[in-house]
Amino acid sequence: MSKSKLQHYLTHIIKPYAYRIELFRLSNPFIDLSLLLLPIMKNLTQLTTLILNNIESNYIEQIVNHLSSLPVLSSLIIISINTIKNHKNIYYKIFRLPILKYCQLLIELLQCPKSLPVATNEFSTIEHLIINHEISIDQLPILLSYVPQLRRLSIGNLKKPKINRTERDSISLNYLTNISLKLHNVNFDDFEILVTNYFRQIQVLTIAIQYIGFYDNSTQYLNADRWEQ
Numbered sequence: 001m002s003k004s005k006l007q008h009y010l011t012h013i014i015k016p017y018a019y020r021i022e023l024f025r026l027s028n029p030f031i032d033l034s035l036l037l038l039p040i041m042k043n044l045t046q047l048t049t050l051i052l053n054n055i056e057s058n059y060i061e062q063i064v065n066h067l068s069s070l071p072v073l074s075s076l077i078i079i080s081i082n083t084i085k086n087h088k089n090i091y092y093k094i095f096r097l098p099i100l101k102y103c104q105l106l107i108e109l110l111q112c113p114k115s116l117p118v119a120t121n122e123f124s125t126i127e128h129l130i131i132n133h134e135i136s137i138d139q140l141p142i143l144l145s146y147v148p149q150l151r152r153l154s155i156g157n158l159k160k161p162k163i164n165r166t167e168r169d170s171i172s173l174n175y176l177t178n179i180s181l182k183l184h185n186v187n188f189d190d191f192e193i194l195v196t197n198y199f200r201q202i203q204v205l206t207i208a209i210q211y212i213g214f215y216d217n218s219t220q221y222l223n224a225d226r227w228e229q
Contacts, residue, residue: 030192188220
């Protein structure tokens with residue numbers, strides 16, 4: 001779509017009816033979101049679902065900064081086609097959305113900031129969380145501390161710990177029953193600690209295991225005695 005056609009579409013079709021839009025989906029990486037989406041976000045007062053698929057990462061921070069202007073947003077999907085350079089406070093801003101229930105993210109190089117503390121008095125309403133970019137197993141509990149209402153969790157690239165954390169965070173996930181994890185070079189000892197500390201109440205657990213190189217501990221996933229413990 002040419003820039004002139006896009007501007008005509010925005011001016012005569014989207015803008016006049018922005019207040020009536022309940023679902024907004026973009027999946028064209030060549031669309032200029034600074035023209036199509038950002039100028040009208042404050043007018044999307046009935047928007048409940050926002051799906052941004054295959055978007056340029058340089059738009060992500062601007063979009064996240066405007067999400068608070070969507071008063072009834074309950075479902076959010078952001079899938080980036082490239083790595084993000086500036087990712088300060090993205091998780092925190094998403095977790096602060098007041099009625100968000102479903103959140104799916106694939107933003108390469110989006111890390112849990114070192115400055116992000118375990119949540120103590122600010123919590124998210126998210127019930128279904130999907131993170132398909134890389135996250136280390138020691139960072140996961142920090143993010144989970146913000147989502148006490150979580151019922152379903154899927155992690156598409158869970159990595160081995162970057163630091164050794166011996167303390168157990170005070171996190172209650174009383175509603176979490178369904179978990180899907182893709183483990184990359186995570187030994188069974190670290191996986192066992194994660195499950196024992198945070199996932200005792202789950203009903204369905206699905207795991208996929210990938211190792212690059214040889215790890216003596218990898219065969220422990222096949223050890224029935226370890227699972228019975």
